[in-house]
Amino acid sequence: MHQMRIKKILKWCIPRGIYEHMKKRRLKSRAILEPINTSIDITRNIGDAWKTDDSTEKYSNKYYDFAENIIGFFWEENTIFYKRFKQLDCSRIVELACGHGRHVQRYLDKANNISLVDINQQNIDFCKERYSKEIKIKYFVNTGNDFKDIESNSQTAVFSYDAMVHFELLDILSYLKDANRILINGGKLLFHHSNADYAPEQGWRKPHGRNFMSADIFAYLALRHGFAVLSQDIFSWGNGNRCYEDLDCLSLCQKVNTI
Numbered sequence: 168m169h170q171m172r173i174k175k176i177l178k179w180c181i182p183r184g185i186y187e188h189m190k191k192r193r194l195k196s197r198a199i200l201e202p203i204n205t206s207i208d209i210t211r212n213i214g215d216a217w218k219t220d221d222s223t224e225k226y227s228n229k230y231y232d233f234a235e236n237i238i239g240f241f242w243e244e245n246t247i248f249y250k251r252f253k254q255l256d257c258s259r260i261v262e263l264a265c266g267h268g269r270h271v272q273r274y275l276d277k278a279n280n281i282s283l284v285d286i287n288q289q290n291i292d293f294c295k296e297r298y299s300k301e302i303k304i305k306y307f308v309n310t311g312n313d314f315k316d317i318e319s320n321s322q323t324a325v326f327s328y329d330a331m332v333h334f335e336l337l338d339i340l341s342y343l344k345d346a347n348r349i350l351i352n353g354g355k356l357l358f359h360h361s362n363a364d365y366a367p368e369q370g371w372r373k374p375h376g377r378n379f380m381s382a383d384i385f386a387y388l389a390l391r392h393g394f395a396v397l398s399q400d401i402f403s404w405g406n407g408n409r410c411y412e413d414l415d416c417l418s419l420c421q422k423v424n425t426i
Contacts, residue, residue: 235269241328242273247400248328248359251419254397255324255355261314263342264330268294271304279303282322286311312341317349320425325350326357332415333376334360336384343392350422356394360385362401362416374411375404382416393424 241248257277262270265283267290275281281304283294291306298304307316314325325346331339339360346356363373364381371378382399389396397419404414 235267238269238273241270247402247417251357251398251400251417252326254419255326255357258323259321261317261322261325261349263314263325263327265294266290266330268297270328271298275301281305282307282317284309284314284317312338313345314342314349315345319348320351322349323351323354324356325354328359331358331360333371333378334380335370335378336380339380339385340388340392343388343394344426347393347422347424347426352422352425355397355419355421357417357419358385359415359417362413374409374414377404377414380416382418385416385418389418389420393422393426394420395423396420 240246242252243249252274257274259280259282260274260278261282261284263284265271265285268283271281271283271294281301283291283304284307285291285294286309288308291308294304295306307314309315331342334342339358342358343356350356361373361377361380362382363377363379364384365379366373367379369379373379382401386396386399398417399419400417401413402415402417403410403412405411
């Protein structure tokens with residue numbers, strides 16, 4: 168496949184903000200053609216996508232459109248995502264890597280104040296338009312490893328779904344440090360991250376674009392940054408012959424010390 172087409176496919180398969188962050192840090196990879204989500208094989212539609220439109224923004228929009236269709240995977244009552252999310256105090260909540268804001272509608276009525284954070288300005292602009300009538304939402308473009316511009320000791324919860332699995336370990340470390348800064352004492356974080364603790368030299372070139380991380384490593388980093396680990400749920404990701412056992416982890420932590 169032509170190199171330019173591969174780049175277009177990568178930009179479409181991986182959420183735009185994450186791809187741009189990888190590009191910024193000069194992380195290189197061959198095309199990742201596994202589906203990112205469990206219910207829809209996104210790669211079936213790649214050919215039609217690049218044939219009908221050459222716009223990177225349109226590719227990104229197509230990814231988020233598909234992502235909207237599997238929202239139930241995170242919010243159905245029997246999922247571990249929903250069970251753990253119910254343990255958060257949503258009064259003042261931060262969503263990291265918000266994308267097009269697909270999760271917001273599921274907790275909007277539970278929150279007094281919402282901060283949406285993303286590395287990509289286009290995603291934030293999309294959310295501003297989508298939720299233009301919601302006065303309790305604030306929007307922040309970050310640098311890919313912090314919660315800059317969010318006030319210290321001001322938030323009751325921070326969470327991220329279906330994004331941190333691609334993040335560099337050092338960036339997760341930085342997010343944990345800054346999460347401690349912005350959370351009140353007793354505030355909680357809920358991060359969906361990778362459990363692919365092998366072949367560190369491959370970076371995120373592992374199944375489903377998972378980066379090097381594990382439940383144990385995350386727990387250690389969290390403990391060193393003032394958090395108590397309340398629970399860690401390890402689970403598989405993908406379907407059919409693209410299902411990988413114990414690939415992901417969902418970690419729920421509580422701030423117990425200010426660092």
